[in-house]
Amino acid sequence: MTYNDTFIRACKKLETDRVPVWYMRQAGRYDPDYRKIKEKYSLLEICRQPELAAEVTLMPVRKLGVDAAILYSDIMNPVASLGVDFDIVKNVGPVIENPLRCEADIDRLKPIDVEGDLGHILETISILDKELDVPLITFAGAPFTIASYLIEGRPSKSYHRTKELMYSQPRVWEKLMDKLGDMVITYLRAHVRSGGKAFQLFDSWVGSLAPRDFEQYVLPTISRIFSELSDLDVPKIYFPGVSSGELLPGLKSLRADVIGLDWRVSLSEGRRRTGGGFAVQGNLDPYLLTAPMEVLKQRAKDIIDEGIQEPGFIFNLGHGLFPEASLDTLRELTEYVHEYSEQVLKAASSEQSRS
Ligand code: CP3
Numbered sequence: 001m002t003y004n005d006t007f008i009r010a011c012k013k014l015e016t017d018r019v020p021v022w023y024m025r026q027a028g029r030y031d032p033d034y035r036k037i038k039e040k041y042s043l044l045e046i047c048r049q050p051e052l053a054a055e056v057t058l059m060p061v062r063k064l065g066v067d068a069a070i071l072y073s074d075i076m077n078p079v080a081s082l083g084v085d086f087d088i089v090k091n092v093g094p095v096i097e098n099p100l101r102c103e104a105d106i107d108r109l110k111p112i113d114v115e116g117d118l119g120h121i122l123e124t125i126s127i128l129d130k131e132l133d134v135p136l137i138t139f140a141g142a143p144f145t146i147a148s149y150l151i152e153g154r155p156s157k158s159y160h161r162t163k164e165l166m167y168s169q170p171r172v173w174e175k176l177m178d179k180l181g182d183m184v185i186t187y188l189r190a191h192v193r194s195g196g197k198a199f200q201l202f203d204s205w206v207g208s209l210a211p212r213d214f215e216q217y218v219l220p221t222i223s224r225i226f227s228e229l230s231d232l233d234v235p236k237i238y239f240p241g242v243s244s245g246e247l248l249p250g251l252k253s254l255r256a257d258v259i260g261l262d263w264r265v266s267l268s269e270g271r272r273r274t275g276g277g278f279a280v281q282g283n284l285d286p287y288l289l290t291a292p293m294e295v296l297k298q299r300a301k302d303i304i305d306e307g308i309q310e311p312g313f314i315f316n317l318g319h320g321l322f323p324e325a326s327l328d329t330l331r332e333l334t335e336y337v338h339e340y341s342e343q344v345l346k347a348a349s350s351e352q353s354r355s
Pocket of ligand 1: 025029038042072073088090319
């Protein structure tokens, strides 16, 4: 079994034979075998069984032929170790019975104890480290996105209470960002120690902020996370979530390797706004997976043609897969990205050797 390091090479902006591809939320309900497992166990129950969680992580790798695995878990899992009770409710998402509402609630958050409380996640990573022939991406939710669940108590469209705390009690907000920043740093460091080969920080909802507020209230913690983890020799990805195009100029000096882009900003514009130093990952609108195959392939081709202009491109969606996507469509798309990009790269390298 040869190890496929195309994804890692692309993160480091090294040459590759083809464009690597993986999908955010690639383990999920679009897969009938996953749905069968979900009839028996909840998401959190799967996560507590390392063999099963490893198997669910492996399923899309085998079925789709993607170039990276992403750990089956959820961004909420580490908050259990801070002493926050939550559930993942079907068709809703994370729900917290006692949302954080005041300084005392934030003071009560305990420091994370990864080995003590989340050993099952580290064990899943160790199992996968032995079984995979592609890199394992582990992940954490970024402080703003996690805070939005902790404060709202459930998924929100307005982030009303989150912003209320942020604007009206900046010192308390800072305390929360510090605690969640510490959580992320300790958690991701443990992942890498257990065999994680790259990590992604998901800031799914931070695009709801104006750039100056992002830079004032959130970015210092994001910068601290990547700086404190900069000694780890694994690619580091920041995904600023949906509608984050206007935040990109603020990321120029972040010590990450890759920036994930949503579909509202083109890859070249994303590169330009972030200063040209990062590899980019993205950015197909996930709902194109419901379009006719020729429309989907045309859009994928446009993205590849643009991404391939510079070293450091990973094909992905601009946000997570949704349950209505089809396994066959994803398989065909993955094959198309591989075949088409290989063709283009081969033609470019023979052109180069001739001139
Ligand atoms: O990508 C993967 O395949 C790995 C697993 C993964 C899950 N959640 C499992 C999951 C990852 C990377 C996540 C990250 C996550 N979780 C994010 C960031 C990514 C994003 O989509 O922006 C967020 C915001 C969450 C919080 C969360 N968890 C929500 C909003 C929901 C509900 C979504 C829904 O469609 O019901 C969840 C539940 C969840 N986490 C599911 C999965 C596979 C779906 C429900 C299930 O299968 O049990």
